[in-house]
Amino acid sequence: MANLAKRIFTAQEYRAEVAALVPPLPVVSRPLARCLGLVLAEDVTAGVSLPPFDNSAMDGYAVRAADVAAASAEHPVTLPVADDIPAGRVDVRPLAPGTAHRIMTGAPLPPGADAIVQVELTDGGTENVRIDAAVRQGLHIRRLGEDVAEGTVVLPAGTVLHPPQLGLAAAVGVGDLPVRRPPRVLVLSTGSELVAPGEPLPPGHIYESNSVLLAAAVEEIGGEATVLRFVPDDVERFRAAIAEHAADADLLVTSGGVSAGAYEVVKDALTGHGVDFVRVAMQPGGPQGLGRMDGLPVVTLPGNPVSAALSFELFVRPALLGALGHPVVDRPRARAKAAATMTSPANRVQYRRGRHDEGMVEVVPVGGPGSHLLASFAASNCLIEIPEGVVEILAGAEVDLILLD
Numbered sequence: 001m002a003n004l005a006k007r008i009f010t011a012q013e014y015r016a017e018v019a020a021l022v023p024p025l026p027v028v029s030r031p032l033a034r035c036l037g038l039v040l041a042e043d044v045t046a047g048v049s050l051p052p053f054d055n056s057a058m059d060g061y062a063v064r065a066a067d068v069a070a071a072s073a074e075h076p077v078t079l080p081v082a083d084d085i086p087a088g089r090v091d092v093r094p095l096a097p098g099t100a101h102r103i104m105t106g107a108p109l110p111p112g113a114d115a116i117v118q119v120e121l122t123d124g125g126t127e128n129v130r131i132d133a134a135v136r137q138g139l140h141i142r143r144l145g146e147d148v149a150e151g152t153v154v155l156p157a158g159t160v161l162h163p164p165q166l167g168l169a170a171a172v173g174v175g176d177l178p179v180r181r182p183p184r185v186l187v188l189s190t191g192s193e194l195v196a197p198g199e200p201l202p203p204g205h206i207y208e209s210n211s212v213l214l215a216a217a218v219e220e221i222g223g224e225a226t227v228l229r230f231v232p233d234d235v236e237r238f239r240a241a242i243a244e245h246a247a248d249a250d251l252l253v254t255s256g257g258v259s260a261g262a263y264e265v266v267k268d269a270l271t272g273h274g275v276d277f278v279r280v281a282m283q284p285g286g287p288q289g290l291g292r293m294d295g296l297p298v299v300t301l302p303g304n305p306v307s308a309a310l311s312f313e314l315f316v317r318p319a320l321l322g323a324l325g326h327p328v329v330d331r332p333r334a335r336a337k338a339a340a341t342m343t344s345p346a347n348r349v350q351y352r353r354g355r356h357d358e359g360m361v362e363v364v365p366v367g368g369p370g371s372h373l374l375a376s377f378a379a380s381n382c383l384i385e386i387p388e389g390v391v392e393i394l395a396g397a398e399v400d401l402i403l404l405d
């Protein structure tokens, strides 16, 4: 990437730049138990039909419907029980006319049987069974292949693997799936004012919160985050913190140290090393950086907690989802009426935080536009997008929302 540094990106353009930085992740074969939330990289074809054989849907008796056609509570029909078929039995004998086989749910249907009488409609006999109701042909029989026919594609490439899809893979006998492996993301916060939560807080310091938030956001989409010990504004310590882990990582995400101050450690360490520091016409999230350091993709987020969080949300999250092969990388959107008037700078898109619950006509802005308002962000569930060029949204006007949960 050449000469990006002087350019001002729109949020859309910058999002595309970050997406291009993170290539598709390698395809690996993983046991089902480790595939939750990942994306299937190749079609899965069923090696067996489901059900794999005709079987009973009820505990009861396999019969010929014609043999019990006259049965009722007043005039029951009694049949000899010629066999007993638990689930898993393989040596199933044919059903002779005028007889019944006791059968359990999931057990193979004996040849000749064409209906199941559930046990509640009988006396439950084991030598002879009294049947108190007629049943129609096919009742409570689950036919071979009625769910899945052998040889068909049950899960196409691109399927996101939620519990039902994993269950289906197991049901057709597949134990491992080809998926794009989780991205390994290094998370590094910078700033001499930072103190780990749980430690005493000296004057002039603040608790470090970005790495927890960013690592959780990585893990929420199925990534593996390694939080590096945050570093003070010291270029050598910054480089050393990364060096140890860089070879195994797919992406480095830093926060802080990218604006215009005198001690911008990320900028100082990475300028001239493959990373460009740019501006995005967006609030929060104006100062940004991206590039490759010795081949490792790097995204440098601004340090203000809401700036870092929204930059991840709008740029890094879709890039990682794309690299994982997700067919949809965008959050759902909605429109709602603003519950209060909001102002916005003319030359950039503003993302305000809001609450919009299902069925609500309105969206309620939570807190102001400040990028330090972490509690407001934590109390919100959507972003209100105020486009570039719009300086005021009057109460009652419709706005676009990005729904976060």
Ligand SMILES: Nc1nc2c(c(=O)[nH]1)N[C@H]1C(S)=C(S)[C@@H](COP(=O)(O)OP(=O)(O)OC[C@H]3O[C@@H](n4cnc5c(N)ncnc54)[C@H](O)[C@@H]3O)O[C@H]1N2
Pocket (backbone or CB within 6 Å): 189, 190, 191, 193, 194, 206, 207, 208, 209, 210, 211, 255, 256, 257, 258, 259, 260, 261, 264, 284, 285, 286, 287, 301, 302, 303, 304, 305, 307, 371
């Ligand atoms: N003269 C200018 N000053 C600033 C500009 C500008 O354009 N010109 N941009 C402002 C904007 S917008 C942002 S955003 C910030 C970005 O600054 P940095 O990325 O260099 O971040 P820091 O200065 O290190 O920190 C900003 C702020 O956030 C707090 N912080 C940082 N890291 C963490 C963390 N891990 N956990 C919790 N809080 C963190 C930090 O203490 C600062 O308060 O620059 C503006 N200034």
Ligand code: MOO
Pocket (backbone or CB within 6 Å): 282, 283, 284, 285, 286, 287, 302, 304, 307, 308, 371, 372
């Ligand atoms: O753009 Mo900064 O990221 O607003 O606080």
